[in-house]
Amino acid sequence: MRRLLIHTILFLFGLSLGLSLPWFWWLDREAERRFAERQWTQDSRIYGRPLELYVGRKLRLDDLIFELERIGMRAGDPGRVGRFRQQAARVDLHAPAFRFPDQDQAAQRLRIELVGGVVESLENPGGESLALVRLPPAELGDLLPMGSDDRTLTQLADFPPLLVTGIQAVEDRQFRHHHGIDPRGLARAIWTNLRRGAVVQGGSTITQQLVKNLFLSPDRSLIRKLNEAVMAISLERHFSKGEILEAYLNEVYLGQDGAQAIHGFGRASAYYFGLPVQALDVDQIALLIGMARGASWYHPVRNPERARIRRDFVLGQFLDTGLIDSAQHDRLAERALDVSTHRQRRQRPNAAFLELVSRQLRRDYRDDDLRGTGLKIFTTLSPSAQHAAEQGLARGLSARERQAGELQGAAILIEPSSGEIRALVGDRQASRRGFNRALDARRSVGSVIKPFVYLLALAQPDRYTLTSPIIDEPIEIEQPGREPWQPRNHDDISHGEVALMDALANSYNQATVALGMEIGLPALYRLLGQLGIETGDEQHPSALLGAISLTPLQVAQLYQPLAAEGYSTPLRAITQVVDAENREIGRYPMRLRPIREEGALALLDFALRHAVTDGTARALPALLNEDPGVRGKTGTTNDRRDAWFVGYTRQWLGVVWTGRDDNAPAGVTGSSTALPIWAEIANALPFRPQPTQWPDTLEWFWIDWPQARLASEQCPNALAVPFIQGSQPLVLSDCFEPASTSRRARGRRR
Amino acid sequence: MRVVEGAKFIIDRYLNNNTMNRIPSACTKTAIALTILVVFTACATQPPAPTEDRSVAEQVRAPAAEQTRGLQVFPLRNPAVTELSEAALAAEQQGDLDQATLLLERALRIQPRDPELLQHMAEIRLERGEWEQAEGFAARSFDVGPRLGEICQRNWRTMALARERLMRFDEAATARERLQSCQIEPPARL
Numbered sequence: 001m002r003r004l005l006i007h008t009i010l011f012l013f014g015l016s017l018g019l020s021l022p023w024f025w026w027l028d029r030e031a032e033r034r035f036a037e038r039q040w041t042q043d044s045r046i047y048g049r050p051l052e053l054y055v056g057r058k059l060r061l062d063d064l065i066f067e068l069e070r071i072g073m074r075a076g077d078p079g080r081v082g083r084f085r086q087q088a089a090r091v092d093l094h095a096p097a098f099r100f101p102d103q104d105q106a107a108q109r110l111r112i113e114l115v116g117g118v119v120e121s122l123e124n125p126g127g128e129s130l131a132l133v134r135l136p137p138a139e140l141g142d143l144l145p146m147g148s149d150d151r152t153l154t155q156l157a158d159f160p161p162l163l164v165t166g167i168q169a170v171e172d173r174q175f176r177h178h179h180g181i182d183p184r185g186l187a188r189a190i191w192t193n194l195r196r197g198a199v200v201q202g203g204s205t206i207t208q209q210l211v212k213n214l215f216l217s218p219d220r221s222l223i224r225k226l227n228e229a230v231m232a233i234s235l236e237r238h239f240s241k242g243e244i245l246e247a248y249l250n251e252v253y254l255g256q257d258g259a260q261a262i263h264g265f266g267r268a269s270a271y272y273f274g275l276p277v278q279a280l281d282v283d284q285i286a287l288l289i290g291m292a293r294g295a296s297w298y299h300p301v302r303n304p305e306r307a308r309i310r311r312d313f314v315l316g317q318f319l320d321t322g323l324i325d326s327a328q329h330d331r332l333a334e335r336a337l338d339v340s341t342h343r344q345r346r347q348r349p350n351a352a353f354l355e356l357v358s359r360q361l362r363r364d365y366r367d368d369d370l371r372g373t374g375l376k377i378f379t380t381l382s383p384s385a386q387h388a389a390e391q392g393l394a395r396g397l398s399a400r401e402r403q404a405g406e407l408q409g410a411a412i413l414i415e416p417s418s419g420e421i422r423a424l425v426g427d428r429q430a431s432r433r434g435f436n437r438a439l440d441a442r443r444s445v446g447s448v449i450k451p452f453v454y455l456l457a458l459a460q461p462d463r464y465t466l467t468s469p470i471i472d473e474p475i476e477i478e479q480p481g482r483e484p485w486q487p488r489n490h491d492d493i494s495h496g497e498v499a500l501m502d503a504l505a506n507s508y509n510q511a512t513v514a515l516g517m518e519i520g521l522p523a524l525y526r527l528l529g530q531l532g533i534e535t536g537d538e539q540h541p542s543a544l545l546g547a548i549s550l551t552p553l554q555v556a557q558l559y560q561p562l563a564a565e566g567y568s569t570p571l572r573a574i575t576q577v578v579d580a581e582n583r584e585i586g587r588y589p590m591r592l593r594p595i596r597e598e599g600a601l602a603l604l605d606f607a608l609r610h611a612v613t614d615g616t617a618r619a620l621p622a623l624l625n626e627d628p629g630v631r632g633k634t635g636t637t638n639d640r641r642d643a644w645f646v647g648y649t650r651q652w653l654g655v656v657w658t659g660r661d662d663n664a665p666a667g668v669t670g671s672s673t674a675l676p677i678w679a680e681i682a683n684a685l686p687f688r689p690q691p692t693q694w695p696d697t698l699e700w701f702w703i704d705w706p707q708a709r710l711a712s713e714q715c716p717n718a719l720a721v722p723f724i725q726g727s728q729p730l731v732l733s734d735c736f737e738p739a740s741t742s743r744r745a746r747g748r749r750r
Numbered sequence: 751m752r753v754v755e756g757a758k759f760i761i762d763r764y765l766n767n768n769t770m771n772r773i774p775s776a777c778t779k780t781a782i783a784l785t786i787l788v789v790f791t792a793c794a795t796q797p798p799a800p801t802e803d804r805s806v807a808e809q810v811r812a813p814a815a816e817q818t819r820g821l822q823v824f825p826l827r828n829p830a831v832t833e834l835s836e837a838a839l840a841a842e843q844q845g846d847l848d849q850a851t852l853l854l855e856r857a858l859r860i861q862p863r864d865p866e867l868l869q870h871m872a873e874i875r876l877e878r879g880e881w882e883q884a885e886g887f888a889a890r891s892f893d894v895g896p897r898l899g900e901i902c903q904r905n906w907r908t909m910a911l912a913r914e915r916l917m918r919f920d921e922a923a924t925a926r927e928r929l930q931s932c933q934i935e936p937p938a939r940l
Contacts, residue, residue: 052830052859052860054829055828057860102849131830134856415862565894590855590871593886594886
């Protein structure tokens with residue numbers, strides 16, 4: 001009998017050993033594998049362009065503060081990271097650290113003085129002046145909808161030291177010494193809990209909690225506890241304490257933001273306090289450490305009382321372990337919970353721009369390469385310009401629609417010379433995700449197309465100049481299988497013989513069709529193709545008046561070389577993509593392609609300035625705080641369905657479209673709807689005055705009107721007009737004095 | 751002698767255009783004019799043979815630097831741009847062309863019309879074998895630049911090299927011709 005019992009025990013022991021050894025072996029392997037793969041489950045973050053500070057930079061104080069807030073900084077004592085203090089036109093700030101792909105940039109203190117909207121001085125606290133400081137970029141969002149959970153990896157060294165030691169003081173004081181499980185800690189926890197008659201202390205080590213967060217379901221069973229212990233020991237065998245702690249700080253569950261789980265102290269800090277983790281105060285660190293035990297039980301908004309008691313308990317632990325002194329403890333324990341979950345993630349700021357970024361990435365990479373790989377995507381968006389565009393569009397539409405909510409719109413801002421997209425708005429409610437009009441609303445462009453017809457004409461200086469007479473009169477174009485086309489002018493008046501530059505500036509339809517038919521439709525379609533616009537096969541004369549449907553982004557692409565002195569560059573939203581270790585995955589460098597018609601482009605530039613000073617856009621200068629010499633073109637389509645305005649300087653190119661989503665008549669016009677919105681946006685942007693540099697191939701002459709003839713400066717109506725060398729008119733005006741010259745003196749610029 | 755007078759005139763113009771320079775005496779001006787003429791005559795008869803052991807960018811820079819001793823354009827520069835462009839040069843010398851490109855792009859965001867930055871970018875693109883881009887940036891640099899002196903030479907030498915690599919030999923020859931006029935034409939601007 002006894003032998004049977006011994007045999008049975010031995011048999012069961014052998015059986016369990018035989019079963020559990022492979023089981024332990026499997027757990028060990030899984031723990032190692034899954035931990036090593038952990039880095040591949042981070043979300044990809046998208047960043048705006050970093051703000052570069054240097055003396056002489058145009059920068060308004062409001063914009064600086066706005067940009068600082070967008071990078072997660074808050075008003076406060078600049079002695080602490082992530083805080084800034086503004087006094088009159090001086091801003092002291094303590095910018096957080098940031099790992100740029102090319103440089104690990106440490107946190108740094110700065111003093112900036114602005115005078116008249118320009119950076120006057122830039123110094124470090126020692127009073128040394130700095131040539132250039134690159135602030136960390138604003139985080140715009142993540143690549144959606146790839147992951148439902150929100151994770152970013154913060155390196156151990158980037159967590160505040162108090163958080164790193166504090167979490168050990170509260171959760172696992174033996175962390176540095178144990179091998180994954182802590183039997184003494186477990187015994188002490190059991191003893192304490194028995195004595196108090198409630199669970200006040202947990203016995204899990206940080207490693208066990210990490211295992212639970214990473215791999216296991218939240219159910220409480222003995223088997224799970226056993227697995228957890230085995231895997232914890234396994235992790236300790238394969239990885240260093242530093243790696244385990246770093247993973248824990250990045251993985252621990254700290255609450256819920258809608259459907260998204262908040263993992264890690266970095267995310268939690270941004271969610272609960274709107275701060276980078278380095279900028280957290282002691283009491284804020286204590287609150288978050290307290291939540292690690294149970295994020296919903298100790299939730300500071302839903303259960304503020306419990307959260308506060310827990311925070312004070314953590315502060316007590318800090319005091320016990322000498323992390324803070326008693327004066328500090330008493331002061332901090334007085335503080336209320338200062339939680340601001342105002343950051344609404346369902347609303348997606350920069351929705352339209354992020355959509356563009358995400359489309360470009362999907363075009364260039366496989367989905368698998370993008371999913372959860374912790375990419376950092378650096379983009380061209382300027383948070384302050386984006387803000388200006390969003391506000392301008394929303395306010396402008398409300399002020400100009402016939403009934404509230406009737407109109408929709410899109411606005412795009414780019415930097416012409418580099419083709420970088422600084423702002424993109426695809427909805428009057430900019431953070432609404434949905435139909436992105438900037439990218440997807442293909443609408444008739446109307447007169448916005450006309451400059452390209454005139455560019456083709458001006459590229460033939462032996463046939464056309466700015467003063468060439470064009471006939472604006474009723475015209476009939478035969479069309480195979482259709483009624484002849486009879487374009488009309490907007491005001492239903494034909495103006496007879498007009499100068500080419502006036503026909504463009506006043507946007508005369510009949511004159512433009514007459515000119516376009518002389519040049520030929522294929523030339524226009526070819527030019528549009530060269531400028532990167534696909535138009536389809538069918539060529540229709542009404543294209544001369546803009547019966548071509550383009551998106552606002554395509555219109556921006558069309559106008560980019562006009563604003564960039566004839567150098568075409570593809571519009572860019574992304575500059576660089578790096579992986580979680582800052583290794584470069586992809587790059588989108590600036591590219592330039594010269595368009596050969598330097599002289600013609602300059603003449604067109606002159607004519608588009610003429611449109612702003614004397615043509616359909618003449619309302620603009622009065623709406624601008626200061627006119628930096630804007631060139632522009634209005635566009636209105638049939639029955640006032642669409643209104644466009646495209647305006648540019650060398651620094652900014654802006655496209656505004658408005659209309660109704662159902663394409664019904666909307667009562668809008670380019671000059672009365674889109675143009676004022678453009679002006680409102682432009683008034684919020686920094687403009688540098690820049691004199692125009694005209695190419696050497698141009699010569700300037702004084703021209704008399706209405707029939708363009710050579711005049712002298714003294715003639716009453718004389719206007720200086722540029723001509724490509726040798727193309728000026730030869731007929732002299734009556735008021736021309738033989739002793740004078742009609743050539744304008746060099747060195748004068750308009 | 752008329753040629754020397756002409757060169758003196760150019761130097762006068764040039765120096766007057768650059769506030770940073772003190773106006774030297776007439777004697778110094780003549781000396782500089784003669785030096786330029788001598789150097790220029792030398793280059794007209796003996797074009798520098800491209801040496802294969804030089805990097806492509808060096809093939810552009812070195813001859814220009816040799817020929818324009820004493821006549822360099824030092825425009826007043828934003829210190830931020832100087833910092834970035836020096837860092838770009840350092841990165842280039844270490845062979846990190848990616849980093850050099852990034853730094854130059856940052857500088858170009860600050861001063862998009864700086865001929866020196868644009869030409870530097872053109873030379874980096876040459877080294878990367880991006881011939882079309884090299885040509886584009888050099889052309890842009892010429893458009894906004896002084897159209898005279900060292901940088902003008904680098905502009906046209908870059909365009910010539912790039913066009914040769916793109917098998918556009920006629921255009922490359924035109925570029926080599928334009929290269930000659932970098933020395934004799936005054937900066938003709940309106």
